[in-house]
Amino acid sequence: MRIFKELIKNKLAMISLVFLSLFYLGAVFADFFSPYPYHVDDIEYLWSPPTRIHFFDFHKRIFFRPFVYKYKFYIDQYYRRIYYEDRSKVYPIKFFVHGFKYKLLGIIETDLHLFGVSGTKLFLLGADSKGRDLFSRILYGSRVSLSIGLIGASISFFIGILVGAISGYFGGRVDNVIMRLVEMMMMVPAFYLMLALRASFPPNLSSTQVYLLIIVILSFIGWASIARVIRGMALSLRERDYIYAAKVLGVSDFKIIFRHIIPHTFSYALVAIVLSIPGYILGEAALSLLGLGIQEPQASWGNLLSSALGIVNIKIFPWILTPGIFIVVSSMCFYILGESLRDILDPKKKISI
């Protein structure tokens, strides 16, 4: 509770918290917010630029609801599609419209969407090479990218804390064996380890399998460094008098670890978890960018960026970089949040309550 109170005081942390909640809301209600399904392509709108939203038409008449024009294209002398607005007809943007069917939260079947246009297409952030709406794809992609961060970090922390606490508490030979193992894990550069692990599995897996695989790979890489730090904390914690007292009373080692060692590492772990989440988001993005992660037509922020690999594409269709902005902003929010949590949980600052 105290943590939350102090978080509210910290403006930067609050801003990042708001951003993150928006992102996660977007991920949970992706079907509701997105006007189109992530996989429906449209040959009429290949590489369509972001649709301009108007309030005045070109006779300077005001409309009381935003509207768009239909986009048409001609082929120029380089055989490129040049899109232009066909201003003969106005298509107002409607809110709470009926569109494609989906299951809200996986339970309630509905076809309600936040906004939509009938008669033409609305691309808030443009379209990709197959004419799919980038905005919808980013929303759907955030489900993968943001959940991998949370789940991956939780799993590797679960393993790391458990292994670290056992290693530090028992010390001696157990500690030696576990720590040599951890060092072996840490010696291999993370990115190569990630690629090698991915390469050791068949390439033609279903998207769910790939999703789980990425989580496993990222957690497998992440736990070692956490185990090392927690082990150090456990080493100093086990010399505390209350641990000795529990031992003398006859409390079993298992209970001592879970009741008296691990809870004392939580404040560190909370900060470290938050700070490590961007690593998982970036890890997934890196794998998907190289085509080893989430496969088309499934979307993730990483594989959305893969269409922006060529410099020519970026120059002509700059809007395909927007998933990158989402990655940067969400990572930055996690970092800021983690740093402020660290400041709040710093035991030296506790005196000022």
Place this chain on the structure above:
Amino acid sequence: MKLLQVEKVKKYFVHKRKVVRALDGVDLFVEEGQTSALVGESGCGKTTLAKVVVGLYPPQAGKIYLKGEEITSKRNKAFLRRNVQMVFQNPYLSLDPRCTIFFSLYEALSIFTKIKKKEAVPFLEELLKSVELPESTLWRYPHQLSGGQLQRVCIARSLINNPSLLILDEPTSALDISTTVKIIDLLLKIQEEKSVGFLFISHNLKLVKHLAWWVFVMYYGKIVEFAPKDLIYKNPLHPYTKLLLDATTLKLKDIPESTLPERGCRFFSRCPYKKDMCLKEPTLIEIENNHFLACYLKRK
């Protein structure tokens, strides 16, 4: 039969490639329902001995018997836990700051008796009353209590499974004088009611006067003198005991040396009466009735 019998216990630590002889053949005993006091300046191995007796450190050599049963082996671990408990030096550190007093006590209680949390409440309230604490203490966290209150909780916790021996490792050194007196009174009351044997460890010979039957004086891993209380206070024989009794006048100016003489009497470098024969280490010998001494001073 003695309640606790410690025989020639040795415990060496290796520190920076030097061997520290924390315990170098210590003999000690506690009679049933009585108090033995172990006295010595800080760093002389008192706490190490306590930790060896409760089984936190395995001894390198020597044997420890409780009611005639050897407790150094792993076989008797449950017997040891049940019968020997310890109160630590610093009450602020010996309770988990994240647990309520109730949980700390319940944890201790649930080791040997299967009891549900709700059912344990009246028992624990009664227990707190017996150490003169209000029932509401049960739901406090350690940081909400004072040092004296915390030490009472620790004493209550150590008594929860009715041990026959309680090791008190300087239980009052972190407390002020008036609290110290109250805690000592409480301990005396508990001993009278439950006839628990105490091994009271202290650096203060004067404090020990109030509750000890036997007093053991320790100097750097060895017992140098032991006798019933009256003999020690009326007729201290070892120069170190004399020094301790005069400690208030601050005659202990010279700092204890970390490097002890390789051979001979351990007190050699600080002893005002040292002789050539002291280079051969003296053994504990009964000088007069029940008065044991490891010094050549009183020998013929």
